[in-house]
Amino acid sequence: MTLEMIAILLGGLTIGSALMVVLSKHPVRSVLYLVVTFFLISANYILMNAQFLAIVNIIVYAGAIMVLFLFVLMLLNLNKDSEPITSIGIKLAGIIAGGVLLTVLLAALKDGLVITQQAVESANNNGLVENLGELLFTKYVLPFEMSSVLFIAAMVGAVMLAKREKQIID
Amino acid sequence: MVLASIFESGVSIDFYIVLASVLFAIGAVGVMVRRNAIVLLMCIELMLNAVNLLMVAFSTYHGKGDGQVFVFFIMVVAAAEATVGLSILVMAYRNIRSTDVGIFNKLKG
Structure with missing residues (x-):
């Protein structure tokens, strides 16, 4: 089994589970298929020698964000019965629009490939924690600090939004 | 390292461009087709991940x-976006008892 075959297998599984996210009627099943998709994308990262991002993807996406989605789903008690039904016209229109988008994307990127063709460097260690950390704390230190401000803003905003409004005692 | 030499051993960048495009299109179709607002947010996450995959492929x-540093920042923004989006949804659910985006057209004047 060559590496190419592994990559194609992983890619097929990724597309399949991503399709199941959209197709499954039950919201909880959608979340679980999305977790599977994130694990498969992490496997793709490992295949591309980006170990740090693979681990961060599992911890942040599959571990934190998806658990948040699952909590909200269970908090709102959504199940198959409460799932809104899309009309067949909108479904058809969405699929046609998505197909056109895919066609245009692939056609545009196919021509662009000729320009970017260049010698592939031999096995690089860019994806390791050491190299990424060095980049993050030297070249990209300002965006890194700004992201903490973004997190504070998101945290305060989420608490403010989700808090129950005070009942007026009068 | 065996895995590191994948780009020399045959998996071309074309493969990852096609994979990321297909994932992005699936996410876009999901946003257009589904009406449950939580599933909509999940489809947006799927589209973000397609972009991440392409970024890592080109980085390698x-x-x-x-x-890959940019992918890290995209993850930061996606986490913040999911938090705020979900809290808006919880608040909207308290008021209208539904997450159907079709009902949100009550907002129009």
């Missing part, structure tokens, strides 16, 4: 780490 392809 060009042998520079900058693309």
Whole structure:
């Protein structure tokens, strides 16, 4: 089994589970298929020698964000019965629009490939924690600090939004 | 390292471009087709991940780490976006008892 075959297998599984996210009627099943998709994308990262991002993807996406989605789903008690039904016209229109988008994307990127063709460097260690950390704390230190401000803003905003409004005692 | 030499051993950048495009299109179709607002947010996450995949592929392809740092920042923004989006949804659910985006057209004047 060559590496190419592994990559194609992983890619097929990724597309399949991503399709199941959209197709499954039950919201909880959608979340679980999305977790599977994130694990498969992490496997793709490992295949591309980006170990740090693979681990961060599992911890942040599959571990934190998806658990948040699952909590909200269970908090709102959504199940198959409460799932809104899309009309067949909108479904058809969405699929046609998505197909056109895919066609245009692939056609545009196919021509662009000729320009970017260049010698592939031999096995690089860019994806390791050491190299990424060095980049993050030297070249990209300002965006890194700004992201903490973004997190504070998101945290305060989420608490403010989700808090129950005070009942007026009068 | 065996895995590191994948780009020399045959998996071309074309493969990852096609994979990321297909994932992005699936996410876009999901946003257009589904009406449950939580599933809509999940489809947006799927689209973000398609972009991340392409970024990592090009980062490895060009042998520079900058693309992977950008993926890191995309994850930061996606986490913040999911938090705020979900809290808006919880608040909206308290008021209208539904997450159907079709009902939100009550907002129009």
